[in-house]
Amino acid sequence: MVREHIDTIDALLARYVAGTLPTPARVLVEAHLQLKPKNLIKVRNLEAMAGLELMALEPDPLDDRAAMLAAVLGSAVPDSVAPVLADETRVFPKALYDFVGFDAGDVPWRTKLPGFKEYxxxxxxxCHVNLFWIKPGRTVPAHTHEGSELSLVLEGAFSDGRGHYARGDISVADDSVDHRPHADTGGPCIGFAVVDAPLKLTGSFRQLIGDIIG
Structure with a gap:
């Protein structure tokens, strides 16, 4: 991943610690941490600093993000970090399972496009919240976003020209990103998405038809 994307994830974790995320985004981050417990190190350090850096930043706790994150990433790892590991008997980590009330096998999917399902x-x-399912090898039509989109991969993987996102990875997109997510061929890609504004299709009509019919 490019450094810009890593900084965005770090900023997301900082907002999580600061308690400024809406519930769906908070659940997404908690599910991510259960699938990628190594990021709990950053969270624990941010929590330890919360009384100093986060409370001193006004009005936005991320105004001095670069300095804050430099301090966090350079600080000592806590002696005790207790990760909440994912239950490997389920596709959905505990935070998401508790939020939606079921696992991947029980999702009442609705087909939105050939090869693309949504709940x-x-x-x-x-925020607008949904689960998505992409057929192996299928490309989602090119689009950008009028706001921000957080997508957590729960099973399978996809690529979008910026990076490759597998189980536990978060993709962050906004109005500066124009992408065509493409699911890996090894299996369907299942994810959890939280957006704060509608998406906007950007591809040509020929490209759109090609993506739809595969």
Whole structure:
């Protein structure tokens, strides 16, 4: 991943520690941490610093993000970090399972496009929330976003020209990103997405038809 993307994930973790994320985004981060417990090191360090850096930053705890993150990433690892590991008997980590009330095998999918299914959880605290399923090898039509999109991969993987995202990885996209997520061929890609504004299709009509019919 490029450094810009890593900084974005670090900023997301900082907002999580600061308690400024809406519930769906908080659940997404908690599920990520259960699948990628190594990032708990950053979270624990941020929590230790919360009384100093986070409370001193006004009005946005990320205004001095670069300096804060440099201090966090350079600080000592806590002696005791207790990760909440994912339950490997389920596809969905505990945070997401508790949030939606079921696992991947019980999702009531609805086909939105050939090779693309969705389960819409609706609008929650200003965010639109859904689960998505992409057929192996399928490309999602090119699009950008009028706001921000967080996508957590739960099973399988996809690539979008910026990076490759597998189980536990978070993709962050906004109005500066125009991408065409492409699922790996090894199996379907299942994910959890939280957006705060609609997406906008950007590809040509020929490209859109090609993506739809595969």
């Amino acid at each position: 819409d959880l609706g609008d929650i605290e200003g």
